[in-house]
Amino acid sequence: MNLSASEIRKRIEALGPWFHNIDLRGVRTAPDHFLGDYPHMKWRKFADAIPEDLSGRTVLDIGCNAGFYSIEMKKRGAERVLGIDFDDIYLNQARFAAEVAGVDIEFEKLSVYDVSALGEKFDVVIFMGVLYHLRHPLLALDLIREHAARDMLVFQSMQRGSSKVLELEENYPFSNSKLFDDPAYPKMHFIEHRYADDPTNWWVPNAGCVEAMLRSSGFEIVGHPEDEVYICRTAARSEYSKPVYPAKGARA
Ligand SMILES: C[S@@+](CC[C@H](N)C(=O)[O-])C[C@H]1O[C@@H](n2cnc3c(N)ncnc32)[C@H](O)[C@@H]1O
Structure with missing residues (x-):
């Protein structure tokens, strides 16, 4: 595409507002982003955790969103990228x-x-900033595991509450209600109205909850390179989580 810098700037303005700050031949799409140079500043901190060469x-x-991660994956030689x-x-x-x-x-x-x-699975699934x-966050993770992820999941979620992660036991007696008072026990905070002025924020997990949900949906956490970012591999799903809904056309 042969556009001058001023034409690019005009198109950027017409397509805005932008959440991703992307450098388009010297013109930035969101130079005044409230998080700084986002998501580039986040990407820098975990880029090494993803294979440098994605050919094939x-x-x-x-x-x-505006395709920041899709573009980065294509730059690494991925055969096919679908956003x-x-x-x-x-x-x-x-x-x-x-x-x-x-x-x-x-x-x-x-x-x-x-x-x-x-109708297909992908070698790498990026699921950043969506959960x-x-x-219905757990349903989304289950569906990704069941229908889309073949091997690697790159995951990120906003987190609030305790960042401590408890070693959980397999079972606890009914009489143990104190367990739930521990701030590090896996918890999701439900936002009925708004958080950060955004009515599309619904559930914000703590760190233990993110890890437990990923495991429960059948993802093994193999790396945690950056705050809130997890590199996972597909693994067996929890006995209790499968299958909770029949595939299309399947009989109950
Ligand atoms: C906070 S942005 C994150 C963008 C990007 N993945 C990143 O990490 O920088 C959330 C994105 O998820 C999209 N989104 C929200 N709910 C979705 C859904 N149910 N299915 C597909 N995309 C959704 C929004 O439109 C938005 O582009």
Whole structure:
């Protein structure tokens, strides 16, 4: 795409507001981001935890927003990158950013709850910054494990509450109610109205809850390179979590 800097700036303005600050040939999409140079400053801290060379691998970026991570995965040589998001504003930004960056990425309007419609599994699934925006977060993780993730999951969630992670026992007696008073016991905080002015924030877990949910949905945590970021491999799902809903067309 042969656009001048001022044409790029005009398109960026027309497609805004942007959540991802992406450098498009010297023009930044969100230079005044409230988190700083986001998500680049986060990516820098865990980029080494993902294979440098992704050639021959397929990548699914769920909640891709303007495609920052999709573009990074393509730059690492991934054979195919598919970014999905349920918001057309972000998908249009992502298509423009990829075009200016000169990378071939597919973007599709799809909710995480519909990943089974893709009918395929991906070597690397990126699920960053989406869990706490969902009313049904554990269902989303179960669906990703069941229908989309073949090998690696790159996961991030906002966390609040204790950052301590307890060694949990397999079972506790009914009489042990004190257990739940421990701030480090896996907990999700329900946001009925708003948090950070954002009505799409629904459930914010503590650190123990993130780890327990990932394990329960069938992800083994193999790396925790950066605050809130987990590198996982697909593993067996908890006996109690499968299968909670029949696949389309399956009989009960
Ligand atoms: C906080 S942004 C995170 C963007 C990016 N993944 C990152 O980590 O920088 C959350 C993104 O998830 C998308 N999203 C929220 N709920 C979704 C859903 N049910 N299915 C697909 N995308 C969703 C939003 O549209 C938004 O682009």
